[in-house]
Amino acid sequence: MPKVTVEHRTARHDQIVSAARRCAIEQGFHKTTMADVIRESGLSAGAVYGYFKSKDELVSAIADQALSSVDELFEGILASDQPLTPLAALRATLEHVVEIAEQPGGDVTRVALQAWAEAMHNDAIAGIAREKYSLLRHKFAEVARRAQADGTVDADVDPEYIAQVMFALIPGFLLQRLLLGDVTPKTFATGLTALLK
Amino acid sequence: MPKVTVEHRTARHDQIVSAARRCAIEQGFHKTTMADVIRESGLSAGAVYGYFKSKDELVSAIADQALSSVDELFEGILASDQPLTPLAALRATLEHVVEIAEQPGGDVTRVALQAWAEAMHNDAIAGIAREKYSLLRHKFAEVARRAQADGTVDADVDPEYIAQVMFALIPGFLLQRLLLGDVTPKTFATGLTALLK
Amino acid sequence: MPKVTVEHRTARHDQIVSAARRCAIEQGFHKTTMADVIRESGLSAGAVYGYFKSKDELVSAIADQALSSVDELFEGILASDQPLTPLAALRATLEHVVEIAEQPGGDVTRVALQAWAEAMHNDAIAGIAREKYSLLRHKFAEVARRAQADGTVDADVDPEYIAQVMFALIPGFLLQRLLLGDVTPKTFATGLTALLK
Amino acid sequence: MPKVTVEHRTARHDQIVSAARRCAIEQGFHKTTMADVIRESGLSAGAVYGYFKSKDELVSAIADQALSSVDELFEGILASDQPLTPLAALRATLEHVVEIAEQPGGDVTRVALQAWAEAMHNDAIAGIAREKYSLLRHKFAEVARRAQADGTVDADVDPEYIAQVMFALIPGFLLQRLLLGDVTPKTFATGLTALLK
DNA sequence: CATGAATGAGACTTCATTCAT
DNA sequence: AATGAATGAAGTCTCATTCAT
Numbered sequence: 001m002p003k004v005t006v007e008h009r010t011a012r013h014d015q016i017v018s019a020a021r022r023c024a025i026e027q028g029f030h031k032t033t034m035a036d037v038i039r040e041s042g043l044s045a046g047a048v049y050g051y052f053k054s055k056d057e058l059v060s061a062i063a064d065q066a067l068s069s070v071d072e073l074f075e076g077i078l079a080s081d082q083p084l085t086p087l088a089a090l091r092a093t094l095e096h097v098v099e100i101a102e103q104p105g106g107d108v109t110r111v112a113l114q115a116w117a118e119a120m121h122n123d124a125i126a127g128i129a130r131e132k133y134s135l136l137r138h139k140f141a142e143v144a145r146r147a148q149a150d151g152t153v154d155a156d157v158d159p160e161y162i163a164q165v166m167f168a169l170i171p172g173f174l175l176q177r178l179l180l181g182d183v184t185p186k187t188f189a190t191g192l193t194a195l196l197k
Numbered sequence: 198m199p200k201v202t203v204e205h206r207t208a209r210h211d212q213i214v215s216a217a218r219r220c221a222i223e224q225g226f227h228k229t230t231m232a233d234v235i236r237e238s239g240l241s242a243g244a245v246y247g248y249f250k251s252k253d254e255l256v257s258a259i260a261d262q263a264l265s266s267v268d269e270l271f272e273g274i275l276a277s278d279q280p281l282t283p284l285a286a287l288r289a290t291l292e293h294v295v296e297i298a299e300q301p302g303g304d305v306t307r308v309a310l311q312a313w314a315e316a317m318h319n320d321a322i323a324g325i326a327r328e329k330y331s332l333l334r335h336k337f338a339e340v341a342r343r344a345q346a347d348g349t350v351d352a353d354v355d356p357e358y359i360a361q362v363m364f365a366l367i368p369g370f371l372l373q374r375l376l377l378g379d380v381t382p383k384t385f386a387t388g389l390t391a392l393l394k
Numbered sequence: 395m396p397k398v399t400v401e402h403r404t405a406r407h408d409q410i411v412s413a414a415r416r417c418a419i420e421q422g423f424h425k426t427t428m429a430d431v432i433r434e435s436g437l438s439a440g441a442v443y444g445y446f447k448s449k450d451e452l453v454s455a456i457a458d459q460a461l462s463s464v465d466e467l468f469e470g471i472l473a474s475d476q477p478l479t480p481l482a483a484l485r486a487t488l489e490h491v492v493e494i495a496e497q498p499g500g501d502v503t504r505v506a507l508q509a510w511a512e513a514m515h516n517d518a519i520a521g522i523a524r525e526k527y528s529l530l531r532h533k534f535a536e537v538a539r540r541a542q543a544d545g546t547v548d549a550d551v552d553p554e555y556i557a558q559v560m561f562a563l564i565p566g567f568l569l570q571r572l573l574l575g576d577v578t579p580k581t582f583a584t585g586l587t588a589l590l591k
Numbered sequence: 592m593p594k595v596t597v598e599h600r601t602a603r604h605d606q607i608v609s610a611a612r613r614c615a616i617e618q619g620f621h622k623t624t625m626a627d628v629i630r631e632s633g634l635s636a637g638a639v640y641g642y643f644k645s646k647d648e649l650v651s652a653i654a655d656q657a658l659s660s661v662d663e664l665f666e667g668i669l670a671s672d673q674p675l676t677p678l679a680a681l682r683a684t685l686e687h688v689v690e691i692a693e694q695p696g697g698d699v700t701r702v703a704l705q706a707w708a709e710a711m712h713n714d715a716i717a718g719i720a721r722e723k724y725s726l727l728r729h730k731f732a733e734v735a736r737r738a739q740a741d742g743t744v745d746a747d748v749d750p751e752y753i754a755q756v757m758f759a760l761i762p763g764f765l766l767q768r769l770l771l772g773d774v775t776p777k778t779f780a781t782g783l784t785a786l787l788k
Numbered sequence: 789c790a791t792g793a794a795t796g797a798g799a800c801t802t803c804a805t806t807c808a809t
Numbered sequence: 810a811a812t813g814a815a816t817g818a819a820g821t822c823t824c825a826t827t828c829a830t
């Protein structure tokens with residue numbers, strides 16, 4: 001009974017989060033009502049509130065997910081021993097971002113923007129964002145360190161500073177992609193190559 | 198009578214926008230109620246609605262302002278004839294951003310984040326954002342073109358692609374500044390220099 | 395303008411309290427919904443909430459009123475110089491209670507019972523009840539003191555103790571009147587006379 | 592099987608009533624949710640509903656219990672042949688009340704107040720209250736009759752009227768005890784003695 | 789014109805009760 | 810018989826907007 005229940009709970013949980021995410025992608029956190037989520041999830045109000053104590057909690061869950069999605073990539077990339085230049089790391093990241101964005105079910109990166117805005121006056125989300133993005137930036141710092149070891153990048157500079165710049169390109173790319181719609185990993189990498197050279 | 202009225206109207210208008218901006222900086226667009234704006238502006242409900250037909254219209258006005266603020270800088274920079282490297286342009290922009298952010302009355306860049314999120318499902322704001330950011334990016338493209346003319350940057354690459362990257366650094370810097378709080382124009386420029394070299 | 399407004403506000407306030415009291419008399423605090431009060435008052439939800447921040451606050455207002463109603467009587471009674479025996483004071487009080495109870499608009503004493511119950515786990519109402527009933531009991535103590543001065547009642551006994559007993563008869567009378575419906579000031583005074591003699 | 596089951600059922604029944612009573616003492620009938628009772632009883636929702644068809648039915652059961660608790664005393668008192676003055680009967684009753692109130696598990700007299708309020712618009716509880724309190728008052732009438740037989744009290748007065756007054760003192764005492772907290776059987780009896788003399 | 793009290797649709801959330809397992 | 814997840818009606822409260830004064 002416990003195993004069935006746990007799986008069941010997880011399934012329901014995901015059912016709700018997915019529904020809520022779909023809503024948030026289309027309408028943003030604030031225009032999304034609990035009634036929307038309830039309808040979209042196919043459950044009842046009581047059921048949804050059995051899994052999330054409040055709209056805030058549900059929003060945090062979606063935000064968490066959206067802010068985490070870029071991160072996963074690095075596990076694979078950094079593990080390998082092959083040389084990883086900053087340019088290559090960035091290009092891989094951008095391609096990963098686009099892959100995520102184009103997954104069926106809607107562009108989750110739109111939710112990331114919502115989360116950034118929300119973090120300005122929602123401590124829970126601000127905390128999540130800080131945590132996730134610190135982690136991500138540390139991974140860029142690791143890439144920077146490798147480049148410094150290779151002699152490709154000036155070893156005197158704090159790798160965290162280099163990571164700041166590398167990291168910055170991700171939201172910058174995302175924003176242009178969503179707002180202006182004319183950037184692709186390819187155009188971006190091309191521009192980047194020209195500048196770095 | 199008309200002239201006095203026009204000045205009066207402008208003053209009132211600004212009074213409302215300032216009040217609304219102060220609210221949006223602290224609480225975001227959605228937590229800010231018209232009652233908040235009315236109280237903060239010191240006017241009456243009727244008065245506020247005399248200047249803005251709806252909350253949406255008021256929000257658009259604040260968003261517009263927040264999205265424009267970075268732009269102004271370039272008027273001055275590009276006008277001069279002295280050589281302007283991408284690095285120098287970026288550094289100047291970042292410093293300008295921080296200057297704006299630290300102005301008394303609250304950090305307007307927080308409102309820019311709100312505007313990005315809002316643009317995802319608000320056509321008016323999406324339009325404003327596209328317009329303002331296209332303009333800004335064109336200016337970065339102009340800088341890129343100058344660098345290509347100087348031979349500093351590969352002339353074969355579409356300057357718009359280079360502008361995409363340069364532009365990306367601004368929201369990327371902003372986001373880290375607001376979320377993580379540990380980037381400054383100096384650290385950022387240092388990292389950037391290391392990468393570009 | 396201020397005077398009109400104040401009167402207006404008071405009128406609206408009373409309109410709401412009256413409506414809420416009518417509901418509470420019939421259905422009690424808890425079965426009474428804000429929708430009931432809103433309908434009964436003839437106002438809108440927003441209007442009602444403009445006068446009372448919450449249902450709790452409205453309930454406290456009604457409770458306050460119900461707990462105060464017995465008190466008024468004493469102003470007149472104690473002012474006069476004529477001798478006032480405990481028996482006479484009680485009889486007058488009971489008659490006053492019945493008069494209040496039979497006023498058109500419903501029996502307010504039913505609300506007093508609600509308030510007693512509510513005071514058990516509502517600090518605001520507990521506070522009001524303590525305040526009002528302390529006051530009332532002090533007035534009975536004053537009556538006791540006069541009787542002691544007259545030599546009618548043993549002067550050695552703390553008049554507050556005597557007041558406790560006198561006071562007790564009021565809720566005891568009220569409860570029987572509402573629950574059993576067979577007590578009147580006359581039967582009660584008759585029984586009281588027999589005991590006191 | 593039947594006998595075991597009956598005992599089992601009774602035990603379960605009491606388990607539920609005790610849990611519900613504990614909740615009602617602390618929070619009152621209305622703030623107490625079935626979920627509270629279910630949690631406090633340690634049973635499941637289904638189990639509780641196996642014993643009580645509805646919350647109303649459960650509330651009635653608790654109210655019944657609370658309204659009965661004073662009554663028990665008289666069985667013993669009246670049975671004896673020793674003279675029983677009204678004062679002595681009252682004093683014994685008050686002491687019994689306090690004893691009940693101070694029993695571990697919470698002050699049940701708080702629930703009696705709830706029941707009075709509830710009786711105003713709940714026919715089931717009103718019926719119970721009428722029944723229990725009529726019974727109790729009849730016992731006071733019996734005491735009055737004995738006093739009249741002794742010549743202590745005017746025999747011309749309807750003993751029911753005397754009972755009304757005696758009975759009234761119980762809720763009056765209870766209310767002051769719960770609300771003001773400064774009455775004890777001793778202070779009360781002292782005041783009563785002073786008045787009766 | 790300005791005011792700000794009033795409107796009322798609609799948001800979030802709770803909770804008594806049921807019923808598939 | 811027992812469980813407890815699920816139901817969904819109904820409750821409280823907010824807030825953008827209007828309009829009589």
